Amino acid sequence: MCFHSKYRSFDGSCNNFAHPMWGSSLTGFRRILLPVYENGFSQPVGWNKDVKYNGFVLPSARAISTAVITTTEISEDVQISHMAMQWGQWLDHDLDHALPSVSSQTWDGVDCKKTCDYAAPCFPIDVPNNDPRINNRRCIDFIRTSSVCGSGMSSVLFGTLQPREQINQLTSYIDASQVYGFESVVANDLRDLSNENGLLRVGTTFPGRKPLLPTTGINAMDCRRNLDESTRACFVAGDIRANEQIGLAAMHTIWMREHNRLALQLKSLNSFWDGEKVYQEARKIVGAQIQMITYYHWLPLILGREHFKKLGEYKEYDSYLNPSVSNVFATAALRFGHSMINPVLHRYDENFDPIPQGHLLLRHAFFSPWRLVDEGGVDPLLRGMFTTPAKLKTSTQNLNSELTEKLFYTAHAVALDLAAINIQRGRDHAIPGYTKWREVCNMSEVNDFDDLSNEISDQTVRDKLKHLYGSVHNIDVWVGGILEDQVDGGKVGPLFSCLLLEQFKRLRDGDRLWFENPTVFKPEQLAQIKKTSLARILCDNGDNIDTIGENVFLIPEVQDGMVSCDDLSSIDIRFWADCESCGDYTQDSTLSRTRRDTTSTKYHDSQNYRLNDLETANEDLQEMVRNLQKRLELLEETCNRQ
Structure with missing residues (x-):
């Protein structure tokens, strides 16, 4: 209880003392609506290809992608930078990861990459005969998500049929689990335990740069390398997807460095702390920084100011609110960010000119961590993100073709299609259709496709949906949500705005260790946390970033325009000075306050104060003695008068 009252567990357990497994890793997603399985408890929607829904057979996820989602035309957003997209992915990898099936083979030993049959755990995406890209194969491989033991088919063994429920590998809390890991074994492996500085392990350091991530560890990283790059190492981090695209790897690198920067400052300030104390305090600050950036800088731009107001101000921790990530949030709503991704990652040098290697097509950014070594480190990518507009989502420009035609093309016989995967995943998870979620969010009732005109205003798009689905009630939730017109000032439509608000309120109010809870930080520390900005963190942890947008x-x-890094506010770590542990208080509360006030003035006013600076320490000691002598003189005068 002493530990959990102050610090988070790595697996998220014991955040809520009454419900200690709420939000913990390796537990089932939360359901808002009951699942819709084809056989009632385990078969995904569309498993039996001749089954009709509302009088129509469901279209292939790939057919939907090519008809209404994929675009080769790209318009630039006039407000949001590409960093907003990158933060969305970074945040997503803190909140959820639907674990794929433990095995990628059928019961009779056939690999899912080599079959187009529906045989557990394989649920391949059918390719239409007239597909514009794929003409040599009938399907795109797809593996179902693992289920909680005792649900779905395994529930038969327990004597009661329970609908299949998918596993979230990560903690549901915004707790920087993508930095530290989702369980203690992984977290300990990522630490540098060779000293008492509370650091994370680092990898190679190249001249003129700061350390990169380590390349060895027990966390099984997903790194689908090209055959000619099989000898290249992959980075190791708290989330197994760190190598998925190079921009994400850059973010992992930045936040590993931020932890170590904070840890060294805390250790310098409190030299008597052991490594565990330093590590936990730095981890606590990092988690708070990510919460601060998400809710005060990123989320208002995504929801729009008016919709963001519905979240309300933080009041207090609600122990009755389950913060666990909902299945529809992970499977559909938070995947809105795919519509913001540019087909090119821009890379700029310190003069904001393209680097010699040029900008990077997205297809070449997948699983290529070696580019951080060979092509300029993290800075060029970060500069590209905060100076380049995000892709603008319009009614006919949803996901760029790099995501639907070239996704992970080096590791699969047929390049994957992210839009089709999103649709298929929703069916795998038995997420009810789009119109059911409209009811949850109190949106207007719809009975035909023209009833969608207020949210999907493009007549051509609605006609395509009618041709594909037949019935408006067959529309997949991600498809309907992504095709909606964006709310005023936001980057999502009304449905996803509703579902995002539902989850983000739970993530904040249902988190006992939320950074604004008065029991988590001292008031003066909280004031420092609120100075956090992603711009300042990039300045502090990039290799050589000195000019940046104040809001990246x-x-x-x-x-x-852009400002000097020197002009940005930063956290003053001196407010974490541990006066209690170093004996700065006496039993006499009056003298204790006096002593604390007189000595802390010098501590907090000196920019160069260090505990290991013997000369400064001696001056402080002499100042303390003089103050005590004055106090004794005052006491003597008081006694004489009495």
Whole structure:
């Protein structure tokens, strides 16, 4: 209880003392609506190809993708930078990861990459005969998500049929689990335990740069390398997807460095702390920084200011609110960010000119961590993200073709299609259709496709949906949500806005260790946390970033251009000075306050104060003695008068 009252567990357990497994890793997703399985408890929607829904057979996920989702035309957002997209992926990898099936083979030993049959755990995406890209194979491989033991088919062994429920590998809390890991074994493996500095392990350091991530560890990283790159190492981090695309790897690198930067400052300030104390305090600050950036800088731009107001101000921790990530949030709503991804990652040098290797097509950014070594480190990518507009989502420009035609093309016989995967995953998870979620969010009732005109205003798009689905009630939730017109000032439609608000309120109010809970940080520490900005963190942890946009989620043109890093506010770590542990208090509360006030003035006013600076320490000691002598003189005068 002493530990859990102050620090988070790595697996998220014991955040809620009454419900200690709420939000913990390796537990089932939360359901808002009951699942819709084809056989009632385990078969995904569309498993039996001749089954009709509302009088129509469901279209292939790939057919939907090519008809209404994929675009080769790209328009630039006039406000949001590409960093807003990258933060969305970074945040998602803190909140959820639907674990794929333990095995990728059928019961008779056939690999899912080599079959187009529906045989557990394989649920391949059928390719239409007239597919514009794929003409040499009938399907795109797809593996179902693992289920909680005792649900779905395994529930038969327990004597009661329970609908299949998918596993979230990560903690549901915004707790930087993508930095530290989702369980203690992984977390300990990522630590540098060779000293008492509370650091994370680092990898190679190249001249003129700061350390990269380590390349060895027990966390099984997903790194689908090209055959000619099979000898290249992959980075190791708290989330197994760190190598998925190079921009994400850059973010992992930045936050590993941020932890170590904070840890060294805390250790310098409190030299008597052991490594565990330093590590936990730095981890606590990092988690708070990510919460602060998400809710105060990123989320208002995604939801729009008016919709963001519905979240309300933080009041207090609600122990009755389950913060676990909902299945529809992970499977559909938070995947809105796919519509913001540019087909090119821009890379700029310190003069904001393209680096010699040029900009990077997205297809070449997948699983290529070696580019951080060979092509300029993290800075060029970060500069590209905060100066380049995100892709603008329009009614006919949803996901760029790099995501639907070239996804992970080096590791699969047929390149994957992210839009089709999103649709198929929703069916795998038995997520009810789009119109059911409209009811949950109190949106207008719809009975035909023209009833969608207020949310999906493009007549051509609605006609395509009618041709594909037949019935408006057959529309997959991700498809309906992604095709909606964006709310005023936001980057999502009304349905996803509703579902995001539902989850983000739970993540904040249902988290006992939320950074604004008065029991988590001292008031003066909280004031420092609120100075956090992603711009400052990039300045502190990039290799050589000295000019940046003050709000990196906005393109420079819509703010006052770019500013010097020196002009940005930063956290003053001196407010974490541990006076109690180093004996700065006496039993006499009056003298204790006096002593604390007189000595802390010098501590907090000196920018260069260090405990290991013997000369400064001696001056402080002499100042303390003089103050005590004055106090004794005052006491003597008081006694004489009495």
